[in-house]
Amino acid sequence: MAASAGPEIERLIGLLSKLPGMGPRSARRAALALLKRRDQLLLPLSAAMAEAAQKVRTCSTCGALDTRDPCAICADPERDESLLCVVEEAGALWAIERAGAFSGRYHVLGGLLSALDGVGPEALRVGDLLRRASAGSVREVVLALPATVDGQTTAHYLAERLAQASVPVTMLARGVPVGGELDWLDDGTIAQAVRARRPA
Numbered sequence: 001m002a003a004s005a006g007p008e009i010e011r012l013i014g015l016l017s018k019l020p021g022m023g024p025r026s027a028r029r030a031a032l033a034l035l036k037r038r039d040q041l042l043l044p045l046s047a048a049m050a051e052a053a054q055k056v057r058t059c060s061t062c063g064a065l066d067t068r069d070p071c072a073i074c075a076d077p078e079r080d081e082s083l084l085c086v087v088e089e090a091g092a093l094w095a096i097e098r099a100g101a102f103s104g105r106y107h108v109l110g111g112l113l114s115a116l117d118g119v120g121p122e123a124l125r126v127g128d129l130l131r132r133a134s135a136g137s138v139r140e141v142v143l144a145l146p147a148t149v150d151g152q153t154t155a156h157y158l159a160e161r162l163a164q165a166s167v168p169v170t171m172l173a174r175g176v177p178v179g180g181e182l183d184w185l186d187d188g189t190i191a192q193a194v195r196a197r198r199p200a
């Protein structure tokens with residue numbers, strides 16, 4: 001696409017278009033919204049980004065993002081250190097924390113195994129996970145990975161490796177979502193829900 005808004009603005013659009021969910025068209029709209037709302041949006045956003053770039057670190061224990069290392073969850077003595085929840089990225093950790101249903105600790109893999117993209121275990125935080133899981137205090141590892149081909153491949157690989165450490169491994173249940181109507185669900189979800197049924 002030919003540059004048409006001047007090099008500074010095109011550079012901004014080019015960077016915005018690299019964000020997830022952003023194409024060239026939505027990046028242009030976002031750039032325009034930022035430039036039109038300089039004081040309310042552009043300046044506070046650039047300050048927040050500079051602050052995040054300076055302060056946010058990856059926790060050397062679990063791989064989560066925080067301004068301190070170890071992160072707030074790893075440093076919290078109230079969290080159950082015998083429960084370890086494995087997630088793909090920090091976004092999944094945030095989602096589980098928002099739900100407020102898990103009181104253990106986390107391990108962020110930093111991705112998923114993918115034969116197609118050539119991602120092997122050495123590219124993820126698998127070695128750290130095995131070390132943490134076999135450290136003695138862990139009595140259950142919960143694999144909270146996506147219900148995709150790569151997610152399930154990764155879960156099976158990790159379950160096999162963790163079995164060698166004799167740590168019980170569980171996976172998140174799959175089935176009918178809260179508020180879900182059965183006739184709106186896809187066949188795969190319904191089949192999983194029927195197989196994973198439990199006593200009422």
Ligand SMILES: [Zn+2]
Nearest residue numbers: 059062071074
């Ligand atoms: Zn941590």
